[in-house]
Amino acid sequence: MFIVTANSEKELDNLLEKLPDEIILAVNSLSLRQNIFLNPDLAVPIINKIHKKGIRVSINAMKMLDESNIASAEDLVRWCAENKIDGLYIADEGYIPVAQKYHYLDHLIYQPETLITNEMDALFYLQLGFQAVSLAHELSLKEIESISKAVNGLEIQIQGYYSWMYSRRRLLTNYFKQINREIPKKCLNKQKTVNLFKEDNKYEQTDAETSSSLIEKELQNQDQTFSLLIRETGREGLMQVNESDAGTIVYSDEPLCSISQIIQLKEAGIDRFRIDTLFEDDEYGCRQLDLYRKVLEEIPLSKEDLKAKKGTDSGYFLQTTLRKEKQERR
């Protein structure tokens, strides 16, 4: 199945026409590295609309939980259960007891970016009852095949930018304070955080007009969310960096592209393929979906198709990282 993130309302509309198997939405302050565009009043109707198209909906809740997030995390799980959300992407084990409480464990998808590097770790979460586990990006094809032989329920990101580092600190803000400069206003990120599940349900207790005004006010107050690029002084690649209340994320310098590996991955038994559309235009997800479907259906790619191909497959599919400082690359 193909799973695609939606980072804007327009992108969501486009995806509804392309019918991916599942769409991932970011809905509140517990989401991470995905744009939030749903007005809280519209969230449930939109989810119903997606379901009516026969498309599954999952929610991104990949922020690490601190103690103050626990009530919100419980609200989110309960809301997901009540609204028949098909999957909840998490990176923090704090969700597990909450999901058990709401009989929602079988909807969880473990996506910690880096941690699942072998079959034992994948099985740990799957045997708890998780719906799926997302593999680390730093695995070779050979390793993915080896893990997949032992485990069902694996997901892999096949396309798009992915996280290289996630810090709780506000690294950009700190740097600009250090050099006594302002971060240019134009670098404000479009990403805004509207909490659907305020403890006091303030949106639900107000009329639509007041609700909108409250949301607008909340968005205006969130002026500390930035998007910039960094480049290591000895390298060429530019890495996107996002900073928000959740901390700072450094992304890969190029998007991952698995067009050349998708058949092998499918044959290896991977059944969940994720396309991440962050930093891309509203048609990107649809274009990539078309490409991967054509490859799997063995339809030759046209010149136009190939123009849509974006990213690199020279990541880890064909190599492995060095375990120790002096170990030679295998």
Add this chain to the structure above:
Amino acid sequence: MSNNHTIELLAPAGNLEKGKIAVMYGADAVYIGGQSFSLRSRASNFSLEQIEELCEFAHEHGSKVHVTVNILPHPDDLEGLDEYLLALDQAGADALIIASAGILARARALNISPELHLSTQHSTTNSLACGFWKSAGADRVVLARENTMEEIEKIVSNTDVPLEVFIHGGMCISYSGRCVLSNHMTGRDANRGGCAQSCRWKYEVYDEEKNSLSDPDVLFSMSSKDLQAVDQIEQLMKMNIASLKIEGRMKSGYYLATVVSAYRRLIDHIEQNGSADQAFLDKIKTEIAKAENRPTGCGFYKGLPDQNLQLYARHDENVTQEYIAQIVDLEGDTVILQVKNKFELPLQAEIFGPDIEPTQIEIKEAVDLENNPVEVANHPMAFLKVQYTGPRQKEAMIRKVRS
């Protein structure tokens, strides 16, 4: 705890000698890496025989040994896991520090004796996750270094699994285990012992139109000051944290002796007196600073770290050469020293040891083992005979007095 301390002081050790130093200078437990399944590839990781020897030594001194099994293994790495876990049990390890959930489950299934501690590499930041890990078989959770003091207090009151927190040493800028900068920028796997600390490199910053925004004289870096939590020890002790951990398996024996003995004195003082006043805390901080080679700060303990807790300078590390000699033997009034760094005589110095608080001494003259006078000790590892008035003890260390 075997030493009857209310809280465990847990120190790192990169080799057998350092492990013994940490124990002698007051660690209730030391943590070490074996030659398999352990991060910190540049530390001289222990063979099973060395683990067994350190366990025997530590147990004789009422201390414990924790062994890190903290890589995130790829499929090929799993070969020999069961045998290794059983061997660590056989060697006498008191606890295993594990990052992989799969390894944790496997170790629990093998029913081995060592306690199983969930590594900070899993970045546990809340009480719900702590509770989950207890139910999954963890005997202790090492909290993420991203927790504030206020959050730790809440976690402690909302969970019943014993907790370990870092009090000193290097800080990952990322949630530990969630960083692969090193993997992608150098090919070295951060989660399998190869971290190149790419976060500490220098970066330029651009806007989306590729206009440079960085200051060429102060480039962007994701480098953190080291942690130093002297001011927080009393509070951590009072909230019933199980263990206070010092980071640094690659640090020198001198660093370990200095830092471990300083925290030992602070913990003992608080245990005996109920608290430590500012003058005592300042004394401990001054002592610890003698071994530091990187600026320190309070990490997340006082809240989200600002720019003052990060490092941006071109060279943030200083090489310390203040450690000049170690006492290796006592012959009547004569003290046999082994030279560690160059020094000239006569010398105003400071001695400290397992049972010696830092004390100033004057060494007026020295001779080599053939009784030839030595005015400049410039042969590291050479032995000298000296006489001085003041405390002495085998394994004690001597350093220059800072001007």
